[in-house]
Amino acid sequence: KMSFLGLFKHKKSSTTTKAKDKVQEPTTSHSKTDLALSESATTRQTWKSGPITAIVIGCGQRGRCYSEYALIRPNELQIVAAADPRATARSYMSRTFGLANDAVFEHWQPLVEKGRIADAAIICTQDQQHLEPCQACKRLGCHVLLEKPMACSPLDCARLVHREWLSEPDQLMVICHVLRYLPAVRKIHQFIRSGQLGRLCHVQHTEPVGYAHFAHSYVRGNWRNEAGSAFSLLTKCCHDVDLICYWMPSRCSRVSSFGSLVHFRPEEKPEGAAERCVDCSVEKDCPYSAVKAYIFPGVWSPAAFVDREACNGDHAKYQQLVEEAVKTGPYGRCVYNCDNDVCDHQVVNMEFDDGATASLTMMAFTEAVCVRSSVFYGTRGELRWNGASYGDTALTMYEFASMDHMHVPVGLGPEGDNQEAPPAGSGRMRGHGSADFFLAQAFVRALLKAKDSAEAGGDTAGSSLAELQRELNDSTLYGHLVAFAAEESRKRGTVVSIGEYIDSVMSRLDEDC
Ligand SMILES: NC(=O)c1ccc[n+]([C@@H]2O[C@H](COP(=O)([O-])OP(=O)(O)OC[C@H]3O[C@@H](n4cnc5c(N)ncnc54)[C@H](O)[C@@H]3O)[C@@H](O)[C@H]2O)c1
Structure with a gap:
């Protein structure tokens, strides 16, 4: 097992660092340490024949977005089960992917209790609900596509990577840093x-x-x-x-x-402003009016609070639900009086x-x-x-x-990549300049490659998985920890040394054992 501290060994910060004139080799990825990890990788997974199969945990906007890859490329990805407490989300998944009643769950736990029913898990629950389903899916032996941020505390991020995923380098966990795939x-x-x-x-x-x-x-x-x-x-x-x-x-x-x-903030609230935009006398002059934002034609999608798909194309019903939500729900609140x-x-x-x-x-x-x-x-x-x-x-x-x-x-294919433009009409997957599509494609194709290799009795499957795994081991966690360190700097009003910050997270993780 690799030492995580070894991967994260940092030079202590120094203002006297001498600059070199030549361009340095990258150390954030593709390092020798990473390659050693990929070479040791093996394929323990039992693959199901046909496309890569996946369960979806959290079928909101992001879960539906990545699942759409199965509609665009059904020969590459098949959604076999889903979990979401919202009835509209469950019925969308059943309808769209032809899931039987016993393949749709109200919570991720009963789904995971079914055992390893798929090659992969797509986890798109809200930020504070990433850690537990991810740990559970890892223990099942599923490859995981996990939404960012991987967790909401530095210790939980380190715990997820160090305690769970580094021990199985041939089991993939890709964090949805979609822009990386542009x-x-x-x-x-x-x-x-x-x-x-x-x-x-x-x-x-x-x-x-x-x-x-x-x-x-x-x-x-x-x-x-x-x-x-x-x-x-x-x-x-x-x-x-x-x-x-x-x-x-x-x-x-x-x-x-x-x-x-x-x-x-409340002290910025304009004189005469009401608690809700629909009741507000200064709404017309407010850039943040919920009426302007959501009521037709609107400037922002109400998809987060009204499920358009559940309206079955009935535009009038959809508009009515949006108007009702703006009148009574959290998205109709005055922006100067929110929590x-x-x-x-x-x-x-x-x-x-x-x-x-x-x-x-x-x-x-x-x-x-x-x-x-x-x-x-x-x-x-x-x-x-x-x-x-x-x-x-x-x-x-x-x-x-x-x-x-x-x-x-x-172009679409920088060296070593097999990028393809998203097919025309691939609705949700065009998000983030089509990065959502490129990420889903990279994840699914890495698994397909590993599967093909395993089926052919080859031994390259582990390294093809570890190619993506590298992004996690050496740099995705690192990027998260730099973000936590920056926030610590903002809150404490000090400059934070990344080496010292990472060392302190790792010692807390050691104490946590
Ligand atoms: N990669 C990106 O660029 C990007 C962009 C937007 C959001 N995100 C992240 O994606 C995640 C999801 O965001 P979203 O906009 O899809 O949110 P969302 O609220 O639309 O979806 C989350 C879904 O999880 C479901 N859920 C709640 N509890 C559950 C449980 N116990 N079991 C199964 N499902 C459960 C909710 O009902 C909801 O449908 C968040 O972490 C968010 O920060 C990433």
Whole structure:
């Protein structure tokens, strides 16, 4: 068994770190340590013939999204059972995937008690409900696709990886850091390592959450307070911390962070505002009005609180349910009177072992909705990403020596990948610039490859699984812990050393045994 501390060995932070002029080899993934892990992997699983089979735990928006891969590629993935306490979610799964009554459950526990009825489990419950079903599925021997964040405390994240998954390197747990699977994101990683930018000195990365999106999810909705989910840097931007760690050629040594909840607070409430938007005299002038947000034509989808599929195409009934929910439900509340406490803006500054730096801005008050943008400042040029998934204009480079502006084309298949564009009409899977599709495809195809190899009596199955497993072992947990460390910096008002932070989490884990 690999030592987790070995994987996470950190140089202590040092302001005297000497920068090297040549581009360093990545240490965040594909390291020798990881390869050793993949070589030791074996396939213990018994595979069922035909497509990869999966159970779905949590059949809300994300669970339905990944399940859709089974509709697009039924020869690759089949959904065989599902669990969700909501009757509408269960009937959607039964209807859509032809599940019999005894394959649909009100809770994940009775489903898991059925034993290993599928190759994989897709776990898309809410943030604080990830750990237990994931542990249970691991013990069954299922491969797991788990929504981010993997857990809501650093100790639970380390517990999940160290106690559960490192002991079985051929059993896959992929965390849904969907953006990692975007062709442009992978191309940036390659480009930095190709040396064309010279030495990377700084990354400036912005996540514009979108004003209506923020009000929906982080003021009125599921991610509004830490008690119910977690801090917004983790729930919204663990993707972005992960991306920065993935791109940078060396490890993060120190973080600092500032941010707060400036706007969605009672003292910001305009004079004359009511408790609910439908009763409000200043609603017309309010950017965050629930009436403007949800009532037809609306600017934000009410899918989180009204199940459109349950209306069977009856648009009038759907509108009526939306109006009723805005009148009486949590999504019709005045944004200045909700039980929210998460930051509406936050910056994170990161320093890396090779002297490079990165800054991340999470911002609620934007027109753009989650269209990330980044600038990569190297000693030979400046690379800009406009947030597009792929195409000829996603990446632009200005090269200092030639004084040329150029596009860096991003195809669907950066080296080593077998990406394919999502088929036209693949509704939900186009989310996150089709990253949802690319992630589901990567997960399912890794399992198919392992299965084919096992059926052919080959011994490469373990390493094909470990290829994805690497993303977890050495970098996904690391990215989560950097996000926790940044939040600790914000709360304590200090610079946090990542090495010391990870050591403290690991010693708490040791004490926990
Ligand atoms: N990867 C991404 O980019 C991304 C984007 C959005 C959300 N998320 C994450 O995905 C997860 C799910 O988000 P969502 O928007 O689909 O939420 P959702 O509320 O629509 O879905 C969660 C579902 O879990 C069900 N559930 C609750 N208790 C259960 C139980 N005991 N057994 C089985 N099911 C149970 C709920 O009824 C609900 O249908 C969250 O952790 C969220 O942070 C990730």
